Amino acid sequence: MSDALSKRPDQRAPLSRERVLRGAIAVADARGVGSLTIRSLAHELGVKPMSVYHYVANKDEILDGIVDLVFGEIELPSLNGDWRSQIRRRAISARRVLSRHPWAIGLMESRTSPGPATLRHHDAFIGTLRQAGFSVEMTAHAYALLDSYVYGFALQEASLPFNDAKTVTEVAVAVHRASADEYPYLFEMATEFILQPGYDFGNEFEVGLNVILDALTRSIPATAADSS
Amino acid sequence: MSDALSKRPDQRAPLSRERVLRGAIAVADARGVGSLTIRSLAHELGVKPMSVYHYVANKDEILDGIVDLVFGEIELPSLNGDWRSQIRRRAISARRVLSRHPWAIGLMESRTSPGPATLRHHDAFIGTLRQAGFSVEMTAHAYALLDSYVYGFALQEASLPFNDAKTVTEVAVAVHRASADEYPYLFEMATEFILQPGYDFGNEFEVGLNVILDALTRSIPATAADSS
DNA sequence: GGAGCCTACCGTACTAAGTACGAGAGCGCC
DNA sequence: GGCGCTCTCGTACTTAGTACGGTAGGCTCC
Numbered sequence: 001m002s003d004a005l006s007k008r009p010d011q012r013a014p015l016s017r018e019r020v021l022r023g024a025i026a027v028a029d030a031r032g033v034g035s036l037t038i039r040s041l042a043h044e045l046g047v048k049p050m051s052v053y054h055y056v057a058n059k060d061e062i063l064d065g066i067v068d069l070v071f072g073e074i075e076l077p078s079l080n081g082d083w084r085s086q087i088r089r090r091a092i093s094a095r096r097v098l099s100r101h102p103w104a105i106g107l108m109e110s111r112t113s114p115g116p117a118t119l120r121h122h123d124a125f126i127g128t129l130r131q132a133g134f135s136v137e138m139t140a141h142a143y144a145l146l147d148s149y150v151y152g153f154a155l156q157e158a159s160l161p162f163n164d165a166k167t168v169t170e171v172a173v174a175v176h177r178a179s180a181d182e183y184p185y186l187f188e189m190a191t192e193f194i195l196q197p198g199y200d201f202g203n204e205f206e207v208g209l210n211v212i213l214d215a216l217t218r219s220i221p222a223t224a225a226d227s228s
Numbered sequence: 229m230s231d232a233l234s235k236r237p238d239q240r241a242p243l244s245r246e247r248v249l250r251g252a253i254a255v256a257d258a259r260g261v262g263s264l265t266i267r268s269l270a271h272e273l274g275v276k277p278m279s280v281y282h283y284v285a286n287k288d289e290i291l292d293g294i295v296d297l298v299f300g301e302i303e304l305p306s307l308n309g310d311w312r313s314q315i316r317r318r319a320i321s322a323r324r325v326l327s328r329h330p331w332a333i334g335l336m337e338s339r340t341s342p343g344p345a346t347l348r349h350h351d352a353f354i355g356t357l358r359q360a361g362f363s364v365e366m367t368a369h370a371y372a373l374l375d376s377y378v379y380g381f382a383l384q385e386a387s388l389p390f391n392d393a394k395t396v397t398e399v400a401v402a403v404h405r406a407s408a409d410e411y412p413y414l415f416e417m418a419t420e421f422i423l424q425p426g427y428d429f430g431n432e433f434e435v436g437l438n439v440i441l442d443a444l445t446r447s448i449p450a451t452a453a454d455s456s
Numbered sequence: 457g458g459a460g461c462c463t464a465c466c467g468t469a470c471t472a473a474g475t476a477c478g479a480g481a482g483c484g485c486c
Numbered sequence: 487g488g489c490g491c492t493c494t495c496g497t498a499c500t501t502a503g504t505a506c507g508g509t510a511g512g513c514t515c516c
Contacts, residue, residue, distance in 0.1 A: 015493080034338065037473055048495050050475080059474065106337035109330060109386045110262065119411050127413035136421050144384065144429070145377070145436035152380025153372065158337045183347050185355035193364050201372070208373035211443045219439075243464075265502055278504080279465050287503065460514090467508080476499080485489085 015047060017055040021065045025101065028066065033103040036062075063107055068115025070104040073097045076124040083132030084213055090125065091150050095205055098154035105155050142216050149212055153205055160201060243275060245283040249293045253329065256294065261331040264290075291335055296343025298332040301325045304352040311360030312441055318353065319378050323433055326382035333383050370444050377440055381433055388429060 023045045027036045038059060042049040056062050075093035077086035098105055114122075125147075129139040180187045193199065241247065251273045255264045266287060270277040284290050303321035305314035326333055342350075353375075357367040408415045421427065 032338075038475080039473070049473090050496080051494050053475070054493065102337060105383070106334045109334035109383060110260075112387055112389045114389065119414060123411040123414040126417050130413055130416070136417060140417060140421055141432060141435050141439075144381065144432040145439060148378075148380030148384055148436065149373070149376050150380065151383050152376030152378065155333070155337060155379050155383060156372065156376055159340055161340045161342065183351040185358055186347060186351040188358070189354050189364060189368060193368055204369060204372040207369050208376060211369075211373060211447075212440070215439045215443045266504080267502070275464095276466050277502090278467080281504070282464060457516100459516095462513080463511090465509085465511105468506090470503105470505080472501100472503080474499105474501080477497090479494105479496080481492100481494085483491085483493105485491105486487105 015045065015051060015055060017065075019045065020052050020055045021062065021069055024062050024066050025069060028103045029101060033063075033107065064111050064113060064115060067104055067107050067111050068117045070097060070101045071115070071121050072117035073100075074121060076121065077128040079124070079127050079131050083128055084217065086128050087125075087146065088209065088213060091146060091209055092206070094150045095154055095157075095202075098151070099157055099202070102154070102158035105151065105158055108151070138219065145212060145216070149208060153208070157201060243273065243279060243283060245293075247273065248280050248283045249290065249297055252290050252294050253297060256331045257329060261291075261335065292339050292341060292343060295332055295335050295339050296345045298325060298329045299343070299349050300345035301329075302349060304349065305356040307352070307355050307359050311356055312445065314356050315353075315374065316437065316441060319374060319437055320434070322378045323382055323385075323430075326379070327385055327430070330382070330386035333379065333386055336379070366447060373440060373444070377436060381436070385429060 020041070024036055024041050027040055027044050031040070038049050038052060041062075042052055045052070052062075056065065074097050075090055077083075077090040126139055126143060129142055130136070134142060194201070248269070252264055252269050255268055255272050259268070266277050266280060269290075270280055273280070280290075284293065302325045303318055305311075305318040354367055354371060357370055358364070362370060422429070
């Protein structure tokens with residue numbers, strides 16, 4: 001009883017808001033947001049359920065918190081340097097982060113109070129385009145276009161019924177059974193393209209990204225188009 | 229007791245799977261998916277909770293069902309006719325539908341088994357592009373690009389903290405308080421553009437959509453570019 | 457015209473999950 | 487050497503999903 005730790009069975013790091021949120025992300029990554037409960041989180045952290053309430057007010061605050069942490073994982077574009085490669089890099093990073101934490105996409109819709117990482121993120125993105133010579137208005141257009149693409153792509157990736165190799169064959173069977181007559185074009189696309197060995201929907205990302213970046217490049221004011 | 233209805237307090241239409249799902253959409257539209265529970269749904273339908281289980285196996289089936297119903301609300305593109313205006317029309321319709329049922333976006337991520345309306349939808353979209361002369365591969369590219377944009381835009385719209393006029397002023401206050409130093413570019417964009425009277429984020433949609441359609445137009449094989 | 461059955465609906469009750477309330481344990485401070 | 491503060495937890499209440507079985511009205515077939 002005189003030892004340093006009396007109640008701690010293991011020398012667990014003391015809880016903190018940070019550790020609570022990291023634990024929540026770990027649970028969500030491993031078993032989905034659906035099974036992120038206060039109890040499962042407490043189990044993950046090695047504590048009892050009510051302990052986490054010392055660091056967050058309620059579950060909503062956890063959800064807001066982990067969405068913001070996920071945004072924090074996305075590489076910020078740099079204000080200096082070629083805008084196109086900066087924006088490109090951050091788009092690719094965003095997709096990677098969101099495909100690592102697909103549950104974050106679904107949460108975005110219901111959480112309307114952005115955290116600091118999210119705001120910092122938006123600021124860097126807008127700043128990069130402004131520095132590159134885009135007008136405020138063009139920046140708004142470009143921002144809406146690029147981010148819509150990135151989030152939408154991640155959303156599609158997350159809701160795809162054939163994410164892992166095992167399920168591809170199941171889908172193939174289902175497609176063959178019911179689709180040829182009812183959904184001829186879907187059938188064609190599935191058999192001739194998507195279900196071909198080696199196909200990876202993720203590769204589509206950069207194709208579309210390049211299309212968008214090309215289109216934006218054409219619309220920068222001439223005065224800034226060749227700043228370097 | 230001899231009358232036609234014995235237990236029905238009002239002459240409520242008999243329940244059906246359709247009515248259950250429509251009721252679920254009504255609840256979700258009115259108070260969010262968060263407050264769509266079996267009990268709230270039963271209340272909406274004027275029955276007791278356990279009655280809905282005669283028409284659906286469980287709540288997940290309800291969620292799958294209403295996502296599919298929402299997809300069914302989107303106007304299908306027509307196979308005949310100018311592909312560009314068909315695709316444009318369906319994109320605009322999709323955005324309108326998703327902004328009417330914003331909760332559907334968040335659900336998409338967690339529901340990976342598409343329903344018939346969803347499949348029919350994909351089929352029509354792909355078919356329209358194929359008929360227009362896009363190769364299978366180009367169709368896949370275009371499809372991923374367009375749909376990512378549409379869904380992503382809807383997602384951003386849904387998670388915007390300034391959807392209605394009342395909250396705009398709250399946001400303006402918050403922005404002024406904390407953002408000028410920490411988030412200079414965000415501050416600039418907010419004050420000079422977004423918070424201007426008359427600004428509507430929704431207007432950005434067609435700007436980006438036109439950019440994408442222009443880019444796609446350039447990439448159709450020449451043989452099909454002028455089919456009419 | 458009644459016995460059986462089917463359909464639609466509901467009552468009860470169990471389980472999981474969020475969380476209010478307050479207690480106790482260690483620890484620093486006067 | 488008691489006081490209060492911080493962290494953690496035990497208990498218990500509430501809401502939500504849903505298993506299980508009941509019941510009432512109508513239909514069928516004799």
